[in-house]
Amino acid sequence: MRRREFVKAGIGGAAMAAAAGGTAAAEGRAPEGAGVGAEGVPRVLEEGAPAGREAGGRWVRPEIGVEYVAVEPRDGEAAEVRFATAGGSTAWRPVHVHGGGPDGSPATTALAAAPPGCTGYQVRAEGGVVRSAALNVTQGPQVRIGGRRGGGLRADTGAPGGAEVTYLTRAGWGADESLRFDGSGEEIWPAEYYPVQTVTVHHTAVETTGDHAADVRAVYHYHAATQGWGDIGYHLLIDPEGRVYEGRYSGEDGLPVFAEEPAPGSAESVTAGHVYLRNSGNIGVCLLGDFTDAMPTDAAVDALVAVLRLLCERTGVPPNGEVEYENPVNGETAVQLGVSRHRDWLATECPGNTFAAAFDEVVRPRLEGGYR
Numbered sequence: 001m002r003r004r005e006f007v008k009a010g011i012g013g014a015a016m017a018a019a020a021g022g023t024a025a026a027e028g029r030a031p032e033g034a035g036v037g038a039e040g041v042p043r044v045l046e047e048g049a050p051a052g053r054e055a056g057g058r059w060v061r062p063e064i065g066v067e068y069v070a071v072e073p074r075d076g077e078a079a080e081v082r083f084a085t086a087g088g089s090t091a092w093r094p095v096h097v098h099g100g101g102p103d104g105s106p107a108t109t110a111l112a113a114a115p116p117g118c119t120g121y122q123v124r125a126e127g128g129v130v131r132s133a134a135l136n137v138t139q140g141p142q143v144r145i146g147g148r149r150g151g152g153l154r155a156d157t158g159a160p161g162g163a164e165v166t167y168l169t170r171a172g173w174g175a176d177e178s179l180r181f182d183g184s185g186e187e188i189w190p191a192e193y194y195p196v197q198t199v200t201v202h203h204t205a206v207e208t209t210g211d212h213a214a215d216v217r218a219v220y221h222y223h224a225a226t227q228g229w230g231d232i233g234y235h236l237l238i239d240p241e242g243r244v245y246e247g248r249y250s251g252e253d254g255l256p257v258f259a260e261e262p263a264p265g266s267a268e269s270v271t272a273g274h275v276y277l278r279n280s281g282n283i284g285v286c287l288l289g290d291f292t293d294a295m296p297t298d299a300a301v302d303a304l305v306a307v308l309r310l311l312c313e314r315t316g317v318p319p320n321g322e323v324e325y326e327n328p329v330n331g332e333t334a335v336q337l338g339v340s341r342h343r344d345w346l347a348t349e350c351p352g353n354t355f356a357a358a359f360d361e362v363v364r365p366r367l368e369g370g371y372r
Contacts, residue, residue: 035149035213041174043140044221048133057124059084062134066118068111068206068218070133070226071095073125076108084120092124096205096292098348102189102229102273103280103330111222113207133226137214143178147171151246151256155313165306167236167244167256173213179224180231180249188230191251193259193268194280196315197325199308201359202234202274202286202342203296203351212239215288223273233273234286236307242299244307247286248272257283257311264316275345277332278325283311291352295362305366308339312367319367339367 047062066083073079080092095110114121114134123132149172154164170177182188208215216239220232234247235257246256250270255261259268274284285307287296296304312319317338325334334345341359342350349356 035168035172035174040142040144041176041213041217042138043143043176044217044225045136045140046133046221046226048131057122059120059122060132060134061120064134064136065139066114066121066134067137067209068113068135068222069121069123070109070111070135070222071097071123071125072109072130072132073097074127074130077125077127079110079123079125079129081112081121081123083114083118084122085115085117086119089122090115095123096290096349096352098205098342098350100233100274100276100342101223101227102233102271103277103327109227111204111206111219113209135218135221135226137218137221138211143174143176145171145174145176148254151254153256153307153310155310165244165303165310167246168213169246169254169256170249173216173245175217175220175249177249179221182230188224188228191249191270192280193270194328196262196267196269196283196317197281198323198336199283199285199311199317199319199339200275200342200345201304201308201339201351201363202284203291203355204237204286204288205290205292205350205352206288207290208240208288212241212243212288213245215239216245219288229273231273234284235269235272235274236284237286237288238300238303238307239288240297240300242297242303244303247284262314264314267315269315271329275342277330278327278334278345280327280329282325283315285311287351287355291355292349293354294352295354295358301362305363308363308367312338320364339364 045064047064049060071079079095081095082092083090095112097110123129151169152164152166223229223232231249232247236247237245248270257269269283271280272284287300319339321338323336323338325336341356342348
């Protein structure tokens with residue numbers, strides 16, 4: 001039997017990582033090209049539209065700079081948004097509404113990235129808009145972020161420098177942990193753990209910017225604060241450069257996704273909020289970007305394949321085999337492949353029409369044979 005190790009930088013795995021030659025993850029550094037500095041990150045600012053402004057489709061002019069717009073159409077109807085810039089208003093463009101969230105807090109909403117220099121926005125939907133809000137991730141007061149910046153997930157086959165997936169920790173991408181608590185200091189969404197049964201692939205359905213750590217912070221704020229969940233709904237996220245980000249908080253042991261070091265048959269993941277009513281025992285991996293009309297980058301697909309293979313090997317989930325999923329909390333059942341797309345569970349476009357159509361060609365064949 002092959003010897004497999006799960007390396008957690010600075011949490012009992014440093015010696016194994018050093019023996020393999022040492023990495024940024026082993027030293028607690030973030031992977032190059034992303035993450036936050038020692039000074040911290042800007043606090044995300046949010047400004048909701050004035051009452052009644054959304055329903056009439058009138059322009060909303062927030063006092064904060066507009067970098068993203070969150071939209072909640074009535075009854076989950078299709079919605080569109082356009083933006084005001086110095087050069088005039090942009091064309092209307094659809095926002096991709098999809099359902100998700102913790103099993104007790106369903107939401108049918110959308111997030112859209114605004115163009116640089118945006119000063120206002122307008123939204124419209126056939127049934128009207130319940131609410132909208134502007135988010136700004138770059139101009140708020142600084143929040144100091146402590147903790148190690150990077151980590152590594154490794155399936156060690158015994159060869160020197162065994163394959164490893166490095167990732168940015170929550171501290172590495174700048175998670176404001178205060179968002180996880182209410183005004184009285186109580187955790188809004190306490191962690192619960194259940195045996196892993198399946199893995200689901202998503203996209204954020206939001207155009208990315210040049211700062212992908214900020215993109216993750218926007219999604220985090222949108223889930224945790226705007227929608228009131230108390231945390232991000234995905235376990236892991238992947239940016240267009242192929243960098244991996246730790247998502248949902250999973251405890252103080254420094255281990256992402258899991259309650260403890262995973263092994264086939266005994267791996268337990270923290271419950272997140274990415275497939276409504278079918279979250280417990282279901283790991284959510286999300287690509288940053290909108291893949292309705294475009295494919296993810298090769299780097300993102302390669303990283304996704306590496307992450308999926310590693311997760312399946314460490315948990316025993318058969319990537320292309322049928323799984324009889326049963327939610328241990330609410331009894332909801334479904335028959336799915338071990339690795340599936342969000343749209344396989346619910347009526348949604350996620351992970352985007354173009355990528356979803358190519359999934360069986362560009363991802364699924366590469367999941368066989370374990371991690372190499």
